[in-house]
Amino acid sequence: MWLHAEIRTLVDIPRYWAATTPDKVALCDGDRSLTYAELDERTDRLAAAIAAAGVAAGSRIGLLAKNSVEFFELWFGAAKAGCALVPLNWRCTAAELSELVADARPALLVAGAEFAEVAHSVCASVTPAVEVVVLDGSGLADWLGRHPGAPPAPRIHTEDTALVSYTSGTTGRPKGVELSHGAFANWFLISSLERTETWTSDDVALMVMPGFHLAGSWVSLTALYHGGTIVIMPAFDPGALLAAIRRHRPTVTCLVPTAIALLLDHPGTASQDFSSLRRLLYAGSPIGPETLRRAITTFDCQLTQFYGTSETFIITLLRPEQHDPGEPALLTSCGAPLPLVDVRVVDTAGRALPPGEIGEVLVRSPMMFTGYRNQPEATATALTGGWYHTGDLGRLDGAGHLYLVDRLKDMIVTGGENVHPAEVERALALHPGVAACAVVGAPDERWGERVVAHVVKHPGADVDEQGLLAHCRALIAGYKVPKQVRFTDALPMTSTGKIHKAALRAPRADRPATATA
Known part of the structure; x- marks a missing residue:
């Protein structure tokens, strides 16, 4: 290797x-x-x-x-x-x-x-x-x-x-x-070809992300390939993370932006010595300028953002020198591709689009998955001609930086966890009082995005928000349960009879405020 x-x-x-x-x-x-x-x-x-x-x-x-x-x-x-x-x-x-x-x-x-x-x-x-x-x-x-x-x-x-x-x-x-x-x-x-991916046998990786995420398993494995050490935390906890840094003096760790924000807000962070850290990787969503400014000041180490998928691992990097609070526009990008990884943006006919135009993001990578277990049709749909269809909408700029605009698959990323609306909609639809529903993501300062459910009740149904949330908690993981439920008389529809989710995502002054789940 x-x-x-x-x-x-x-x-x-x-x-x-x-x-x-x-x-x-x-x-x-x-x-x-x-x-x-x-x-x-x-x-x-x-x-x-x-x-x-x-x-x-x-x-x-x-x-x-x-x-x-x-x-x-x-x-x-x-x-x-x-x-x-x-x-x-x-x-x-x-x-x-x-x-x-x-x-x-x-x-x-x-x-x-x-x-x-x-x-x-x-x-x-x-x-x-x-x-x-x-x-x-x-x-x-x-x-x-x-x-x-x-x-x-x-x-x-x-x-x-x-x-x-x-x-x-x-x-x-x-x-x-x-x-x-x-x-x-x-x-x-x-x-080894990527100049910012510098690992040696002296490195101590702090594994905080769960092993069922590639940000936990795959990122941490790199330390062992180079003969380094992995210090393993059972799960993210700001206080325990600070204690692990004091005890083990890690050099590299990986977090989601939500965890970075929680760590920065922890009362013990102000007096913590972070001098052992030389690199902090993060993924799941872009980092806000204010959070970045605090992270740079507090941790005083290199920050690297990566964009990837379970099917391709890392696709692009926003490299340390690009983490400049003075260039907020660049901070909204995912950076540029890794060596040997190709990215292109295409229209609905599969034609490559010029810089600045929005289309689906396709990836070709030597790290590509071999297929979906027991799902050959899904594999054939996702992989065409050696290119993986991410389902993300994005654009490339003239320098090759990728900017994600929306998700064809409507996936919501909340606190670093991927939530597909169809999973939540399927759970909601099992409630006898729900006639129709649609789930979308909404911006959230702490979680990146929050899960919002729009629900149409059956006439006369005795359904309230707390009852729906309790129903969902019995069927799906807690992070997938909606943070908000909005009851409505009807869902907006497109001309082809599909639910118009873009309209649901758009802010509207006449929408009533709802309680946080």
Whole structure:
């Protein structure tokens, strides 16, 4: 893999560094730490247990847990057994998780202790039932002890799936994005060619973003490729993050703008020493000029914004020198493409548009996903002629900077989480009092966007906002539940009979204010 010829696939990362710097700390989680030698030995043992349990190469291993050292143990262990890791969003409801498990069909699901009950319930509801392994105080030790054996030696190909990352489509049906070993290898090449992607074995990455997001898994993995260390936080918490910085002195971390704002507002931030940080990556939405100004002053490090998708990983970067509060227009862009990544903006006929004109953003990248699990038609629609259709509307300027204008898929990004309106609309429509509904995003200072539902009641229905929100919370993850519900007599329609969502997004003086959910 470019810098290290001995690293061809993910399984070679712990092997290479165990032979090169065996005593170097690879992973740190609270009071636990693993050297590269220990990581290699433990993942060999895990691969042996997976094989001894009868799991065939090519299977999937599910994970439902907050960030911990077990995330990387399972990822490398599964890869050594010829399997792919499927990290599931622990914020999902049981109904949502059942849909994901039914699609992924993992050979087994490893669950954190706090998710054991829902994991057992979900895995018993699918046919055939899926074995659940609970991470208790001893981690995986008990399960490993029940499955002794020798490590398997499957031949790992670069086109084999290494990770399945679930996203959602405009229909609301979950889609498993299959990412190959080759996609990760190409990222290591591209990051080596990108002048701002400077990693060394001295780097300490602070993993704050959840492992079920590529901003958590893929970004953090880069530190291990370079022989560095990953300090793992279970989830974002401003106070805990400050404590981790004091204790571990990380050099690189990745956050969403909402988390940056919350960190800046924390009372302990003013007296915190951030001198170890040299780079802060962020994604999910552009950063406001005032938040940027405070971040530059407070953190005194390089800031890099990236735009990407689950299907392509990073597409563009807004590089450190472009983070100038004096140029607010440029701050609204996503920056320019990475080396070897092509971006073009096209009209509805697929013709490339000149700079300044708005169309759909298409991407061609060596990091491209291989397809959506079990959804060949969706794959064929998303990938045409080697180009991925992002579903985003945008424009390019004369210097090649990309500006996103809207989303063809109507996806809402709230607090760094992707919410597809169709998922929320499907939940709302299950309420007996809802005759029609439409969900859109609205600007929000803290969350980037908030989820707003426009609802038409059935005549005589006894429906109020709080009742609808409680109904939604039982069906979808909390971050997908509308922050606002607006009741209306009718939804605006286009001439073709479709709901006119652009009209719903437009501010109107006659719209009544609604309570925040």
